Amino acid sequence: MSNKYTEDDLREELKTKEYEYGFYTDIESETFPVGLNEDIVRAISKKKEEPEWMTQWRLEAFKIWKEMTEPEWANVHYEKPDFQAISYYSAPNSKPKYDSIDEVDPELLATFEKLGISLDEQKKLAGVAMDVVVDSVSVATTFKKTLAEKGIIFMSISEAIQEHPELVKKYIGTVVPQKDNFYAALNSAVFSDGSFCYIPKGVRCPMELSTYFRINQAGTGQFERTLVIADEGSYVSYLEGCTAPSRDENQLHAAVVELIALDDAEIKYSTVQNWYPGNAEGKGGVYNFVTKRGLCETNSKISWTQVETGSAVTWKYPSCVLKGDNSVGEFYSIAVTNNYQQADTGTKMIHLGKNTKSTIISKGISAGKSQNSYRGLVQISSRAENARNFSQCDSLLMGNDCGAHTFPYIEVKNKSAQIEHEATTSKIGEDQIFYCNQRGIDTEKAIALIVNGFSKEVLNKLPMEFAVEAQKLLEISLEGSVG
Amino acid sequence: MLKIKNLHASVEDKAILRGIDLEVKPGEVHAIMGPNGSGKSTLASVVAGKEEYEVDKGEISLDGEDIEELSAEERAHKGVFMSFQYPVEIPGVSVTNFMKTAINETRKAKGLDDMPANEMLKMIREKSELLEIDRKFLSRSLNEGFSGGEKKRNEIFQMAMLEPKLAILDETDSGLDIDALRIVANGVNKLKSKDNAVIVITHYQRLLDYIVPDYVHVLYDGRIVKSGTKELAHELEEKGYDWIKEEVNA
Numbered sequence: 001m002s003n004k005y006t007e008d009d010l011r012e013e014l015k016t017k018e019y020e021y022g023f024y025t026d027i028e029s030e031t032f033p034v035g036l037n038e039d040i041v042r043a044i045s046k047k048k049e050e051p052e053w054m055t056q057w058r059l060e061a062f063k064i065w066k067e068m069t070e071p072e073w074a075n076v077h078y079e080k081p082d083f084q085a086i087s088y089y090s091a092p093n094s095k096p097k098y099d100s101i102d103e104v105d106p107e108l109l110a111t112f113e114k115l116g117i118s119l120d121e122q123k124k125l126a127g128v129a130m131d132v133v134v135d136s137v138s139v140a141t142t143f144k145k146t147l148a149e150k151g152i153i154f155m156s157i158s159e160a161i162q163e164h165p166e167l168v169k170k171y172i173g174t175v176v177p178q179k180d181n182f183y184a185a186l187n188s189a190v191f192s193d194g195s196f197c198y199i200p201k202g203v204r205c206p207m208e209l210s211t212y213f214r215i216n217q218a219g220t221g222q223f224e225r226t227l228v229i230a231d232e233g234s235y236v237s238y239l240e241g242c243t244a245p246s247r248d249e250n251q252l253h254a255a256v257v258e259l260i261a262l263d264d265a266e267i268k269y270s271t272v273q274n275w276y277p278g279n280a281e282g283k284g285g286v287y288n289f290v291t292k293r294g295l296c297e298t299n300s301k302i303s304w305t306q307v308e309t310g311s312a313v314t315w316k317y318p319s320c321v322l323k324g325d326n327s328v329g330e331f332y333s334i335a336v337t338n339n340y341q342q343a344d345t346g347t348k349m350i351h352l353g354k355n356t357k358s359t360i361i362s363k364g365i366s367a368g369k370s371q372n373s374y375r376g377l378v379q380i381s382s383r384a385e386n387a388r389n390f391s392q393c394d395s396l397l398m399g400n401d402c403g404a405h406t407f408p409y410i411e412v413k414n415k416s417a418q419i420e421h422e423a424t425t426s427k428i429g430e431d432q433i434f435y436c437n438q439r440g441i442d443t444e445k446a447i448a449l450i451v452n453g454f455s456k457e458v459l460n461k462l463p464m465e466f467a468v469e470a471q472k473l474l475e476i477s478l479e480g481s482v483g
Numbered sequence: 484m485l486k487i488k489n490l491h492a493s494v495e496d497k498a499i500l501r502g503i504d505l506e507v508k509p510g511e512v513h514a515i516m517g518p519n520g521s522g523k524s525t526l527a528s529v530v531a532g533k534e535e536y537e538v539d540k541g542e543i544s545l546d547g548e549d550i551e552e553l554s555a556e557e558r559a560h561k562g563v564f565m566s567f568q569y570p571v572e573i574p575g576v577s578v579t580n581f582m583k584t585a586i587n588e589t590r591k592a593k594g595l596d597d598m599p600a601n602e603m604l605k606m607i608r609e610k611s612e613l614l615e616i617d618r619k620f621l622s623r624s625l626n627e628g629f630s631g632g633e634k635k636r637n638e639i640f641q642m643a644m645l646e647p648k649l650a651i652l653d654e655t656d657s658g659l660d661i662d663a664l665r666i667v668a669n670g671v672n673k674l675k676s677k678d679n680a681v682i683v684i685t686h687y688q689r690l691l692d693y694i695v696p697d698y699v700h701v702l703y704d705g706r707i708v709k710s711g712t713k714e715l716a717h718e719l720e721e722k723g724y725d726w727i728k729e730e731v732n733a
Contacts (some may be wrong), residue, residue, distance in 0.1 A: 430535070435571045437555035438531050438564075439585035439641065440592065449584055453575025453624070 032089040061178035061188030068182045074344040075373040078313045081252045088190045153198040160196035175258040175295045183254040183289040187223045194225035199234035210239040224255040230265035237268040251286045259294030266301040275310035282340025285312025298324030305461045307470040308335040309477040319348035322356035329358040332458040336477045337370030346376035351387040360391040366402035373405040382413040395425040396454050448475040490541035492529045499525045501705035510677040515684045517702035518724040523684045527653040531565040532558045560592040562648030566638040573625040581625050582644050610643040614670045632663030639670040651682045656690040668693030688720035
């Protein structure tokens, strides 16, 4: 079934070489003046009617950020953004909060439709609740009631700061502190909105929680903040998908995601990232500098699954701090780069507790003139008895002008650790293509088939509805990369 | 069915085929033999439409239609199948998935809808039984970790699934022990009919004990220098290729 969907849709989409979501919705927006200073930070906080502690937290972050410099160690090259030329807040004008979809700006609904995520459709899609973030402010949250019955809190982080300040205050910045890195500090100072999720003790979230992020205003940075807390013995699967409209100037995206899995809890966090990658000449595209990290308490588990096909520059290392004994961290990643895209992505698995286990499966696919780097750290602390890690990094190259790089770092301070690392690099060969051609499969389809096969271990980790979209994205992303 | 007229082909400006004439009719089995480097595999690749090979002169037609301008997949859609000497691996793609894609792409080219799943399953069951293939094998990644015999059996399974008009078996016997050879040959024999044709490319005569050809052609230095019946194959087996070379060079 899913295969059929993929093929038909792909054919249609391959006809247009333009980035399919490259349109711009004309919604009246309120945008702050460009630049960043204490007043802007205060203004953001005020605009969002935040309590004083939040304002102070932001200001603290801003102070730290001012002293920091943008990191340069990643294997990416780009013109650094002028942080004083960015507007740090933009929200759809009349801060809409609707009970029914009919009240939502029709233009916005049209945007959703183009994205293929019409709320009506989503509502019908069993098991998926949507918290849609358009330009920083949540405009629609569905399925809230069903979730509320189980005591699950799923709302924008702005709302959570108002309604559940004790939870936000307790956990925000505990996994990714303000001073963690340049972009995390910036995000902490100016984060516009994002999602908040709390699963109470022993509750298994009955549906996949899903958020769509979207950049819409020209020249507006996007600073999402996500906080997911799975209380003891709970389970949640969280989906995050991104699309962005076509823009000529570079757009900055510096998100922070913090996951907290308390004892015996499990969080599955899946991302399909499809920001605008720039055009075939390397012009435009999103800078995606993201800090994602999860904290695992005793017997808990965090799985990161990501399909990264977009952005001009990606800097992203979803990580797990395996603090509790017997905790498990997983990272499954597919990163596709084409044309002039650059990706430096991977994970950090920090083993602190005893009998902690981590698995890393990274699949990098490079085409065109792109550069694709895996960067990973496996760290076993001295008290992490019997820690185990398995890492597998596979690279697939298409053509002769792209690059694949692997930077695995391993630090072991406990002799009982067992660490395995495997790496392969392969190339889609003309003989593979000819073999497919000879069986009646054209080159475009052959590449899709080979890439899907290569990525299968990771695609299999995605929830069904995401896997279909991800497969489609892989194919679109590599369109025109051979021949 | 297949008509090749005065075919000249080269790869990277090196002439390999220097004037091939060959006609294959429905229901026939032709064997093409010859020493290493004589152009046997090139002939197979050129008929199948491999891009690296340049047709410099001559004609290839299938059922009266010129095919030398067609892409490899278009030729496949018209019923040309080639069993590879070295089948490639495609990790993560199961034999079943590969076949499903191949069949549906061919159907699409003909303006047909995808084959319904139950029909596909039925076909897979029938063909795997016919060729005595364990169906567990079909969920493995295509050719990945397959033994030499498994690879060749898989090629014949694909032939069975795609039901080609013209099957070209390129050195299908290479790397096979006698048991595997027998299984593969039996498969081909079961798939033979009065409507399709087979070209067997081989260096040795032994495969022809199992797949009995109607005609045997000897390829040398890019030309068919001798044609005959299956007795010619036996003669080659006994005497080797030197006498052919001497005859040609005389």
